[in-house]
Amino acid sequence: MSGQSGEDGPRQASCPSAPPEPGATLFGIVTAPGQVAYLNPGVPATQDLIESFAQEGVPIENRLRFAGPCMEHRCVQWAGEPGAGRCGLVDRALDALKITEGPETLPNCAIRATCRWYAQHKRHACAACPEVIRKPPPG
Amino acid sequence: MPDSKFVFTVSGVTLSEAQRHKVSAAIGAAVAHALGEGSTHPVRSDFLNIGRIHGGLWIDVAELEKVGIKNVLNSSAVVGGARAE
Numbered sequence: 486m487s488g489q490s491g492e493d494g495p496r497q498a499s500c501p502s503a504p505p506e507p508g509a510t511l512f513g514i515v516t517a518p519g520q521v522a523y524l525n526p527g528v529p530a531t532q533d534l535i536e537s538f539a540q541e542g543v544p545i546e547n548r549l550r551f552a553g554p555c556m557e558h559r560c561v562q563w564a565g566e567p568g569a570g571r572c573g574l575v576d577r578a579l580d581a582l583k584i585t586e587g588p589e590t591l592p593n594c595a596i597r598a599t600c601r602w603y604a605q606h607k608r609h610a611c612a613a614c615p616e617v618i619r620k621p622p623p624g
Numbered sequence: 625m626p627d628s629k630f631v632f633t634v635s636g637v638t639l640s641e642a643q644r645h646k647v648s649a650a651i652g653a654a655v656a657h658a659l660g661e662g663s664t665h666p667v668r669s670d671f672l673n674i675g676r677i678h679g680g681l682w683i684d685v686a687e688l689e690k691v692g693i694k695n696v697l698n699s700s701a702v703v704g705g706a707r708a709e
Contacts, residue, residue, distance in 0.1 A: 516663070519669050543664060
């Protein structure tokens with residue numbers, strides 16, 4: 486599962502809006518606008534799994550949520566200096582959605598221990614998470 | 625928060641770590657397919673009505689209106705976990 490690390494080193498932070506590619510982890514299904522069914526444990530995203538969803542006609546980047554290693558300053562969303570910044574996407578999401586409090590109970594999310602967004606905003610991030618879709622509908 | 629937990633037991637044999645991993649992944653994939661079944665229509669979220677994410681890329685709404693989405697995407701670098709498409 487992404488976001489895990491060896492026994493000795495610090496944990497690699499996970500991006501909860503990672504691209505669907507082998508090595509990523511499928512951790513959620515968008516079941517309705519603003520609603521995600523969280524899978525725990527996350528499912529390893531293999532090429533076969535991704536292709537099987539595509540064959541079923543599922544718009545993968547719209548209806549599935551994948552986690553992968555946070556790319557930090559190598560990601561266009563990163564705000565700040567390498568090693569000292571933060572994810573700007575979740576900051577914008579909380580601001581845009583005017584989220585001032587998190588849900589009373591949190592979903593049983595597979596990546597919370599390493600989630601970059603949760604590390605930055607704790608349960609407030611969990612309120613914004615279901616609203617984030619990598620790819621909007623065409624048009 | 626509603627949870628649904630599924631338990632599957634294999635008894636009588638000692639599974640290797642590889643077998644356990646394979647079974648676990650297969651169960652996870654089956655659950656994901658069951659939940660994603662019929663999810664063939666793209667959805668729009670509240671966040672997308674306020675800002676735009678295209679392939680994980682945040683696009684400032686004012687900039688979007690000024691230059692158009694294709695120009696914004698064409699001028700953006702493809703990097704890391706957030707790539708323009």
